[in-house]
Amino acid sequence: MIIFLLGEDRAYLSWLAHHRNGFVVDWLRKPTGKRPMLHRATCATIRSSPAKNTHWTTGRHVKVCALGLDELVQWARDESGAAPDPCEVCQPTDDEASAPVGDRHLTKLGKEIVEYVVEAAVIHLDGHDQDYRLTVGDIARYLDKTAKQVTSGLTRLADDGYIRLSGKPERDGGLPDDCRVLPTSDALRTLPAFTAMPRPAIEAELEGLSDEE
Numbered sequence: 001m002i003i004f005l006l007g008e009d010r011a012y013l014s015w016l017a018h019h020r021n022g023f024v025v026d027w028l029r030k031p032t033g034k035r036p037m038l039h040r041a042t043c044a045t046i047r048s049s050p051a052k053n054t055h056w057t058t059g060r061h062v063k064v065c066a067l068g069l070d071e072l073v074q075w076a077r078d079e080s081g082a083a084p085d086p087c088e089v090c091q092p093t094d095d096e097a098s099a100p101v102g103d104r105h106l107t108k109l110g111k112e113i114v115e116y117v118v119e120a121a122v123i124h125l126d127g128h129d130q131d132y133r134l135t136v137g138d139i140a141r142y143l144d145k146t147a148k149q150v151t152s153g154l155t156r157l158a159d160d161g162y163i164r165l166s167g168k169p170e171r172d173g174g175l176p177d178d179c180r181v182l183p184t185s186d187a188l189r190t191l192p193a194f195t196a197m198p199r200p201a202i203e204a205e206l207e208g209l210s211d212e213e
Helices: 009-018 069-080 108-126 136-142 147-159 199-206
Strands: 002-004 023-028 037-040 061-066 163-165 181-183
Touching (some): 009 061, 023 069, 108 163
Antiparallel strands (some): 002 061
């Protein structure tokens, strides 16, 4: 367990980025009778940009982080005299949220594509100042293929619910190079850190990967 004190925003955000399967208790430095709030480390409400939310480790708030849920709950009980309230957005105590994605088979190419798309998405989600601009052309170059060669794999992944495409195949059968490729909640839930996260919370994070220019 680690407690982030005043002015430790950078260390706090680094912990969140490297411990997405962890949990966070958000509490006021000077208790007012309000119970601490328990979040998943992936919760959008404690990862927002400073422009929208300055309550990381500044102002009146303190953050307590740990990989173990029980440890944080016990800390909150000891410090506040009550168990923390679970966040309604990320639902940290929802056991059903840990249900696996499913047994849908991914080809070798499909797995490579999903891993690349998810990696790009996580980089964006963890780095608030980075734009998500992944395209078919980017994926083709990464795999040392043409857009036409990866089209069938991408369309299959779209049909299976792992990605969303902003365009359709052209007359030659290939997707345009600038066609945007975005992950779905099922794609993110191929990562252990996201399998324990409710779909609504994942969808809320994915809203940051806008396909609008």
